[in-house]
Amino acid sequence: MAGILGIEGLSTAQVQEELQRGGRFVVFEYCVSFFVTTTRRSSDVYFVRAGQGTFGLSLGYTLLSLLLGWWGLPWGFVYTPLVLATNLLGGRDVTEMVVPSLLAPRYDPHLGC
Template sequence: MAAIKNIEGLSTDDINRELSRGAKFVVFQYCFSILIMTFKRGSDVYFIKADESTVKHSIGYTLLTLFFGWWGIPWGPIYSIGSLYTNLSGGKDITQEVLNSINAQNS
């Protein structure tokens, strides 16, 4: 599994405590188009604390999509709208997948 961002300085107990308060692991989406080709990708995994906004983590991916995602026809606009919706909704919650992966590594 790739490194998880935004967990620097947190112990396993700190992470578990945050998860019980509503924290989550999320990825953000972005897309960019080059002429007729459009690429849709996901960001690294981010740990978002219960009282933390996702905006500071998603803004770069959102701006990348706004400026460079639309230009490929037909998928550019379609992927851009989907990526923007995901990012503006707080990202794609993958908490369960991350926990399953951690548990599988520990067993």
């Protein structure tokens, strides 16, 4: 389960329990512009437990976009509000894309399977 922030130390069963209670996997977006070039990207995947807010997790990406997103013409003015809305509404839910990879059997080179 490496590569997902917020699940360190949790077993697959614990993650599944948390998902059943309303946990989810999300990404946040950010936008950076340099005159005529605008880049819109997603963060790493975060595991958000049931009842946990996302404001603190999205704050850095939101501030980055507020400061550097607007400066590209024309896409900075298009992407920045979209990115801000996504982050302020809790991020983009990617649970349906992440869960199958968590539950898939893993290859163990020591066992040959």
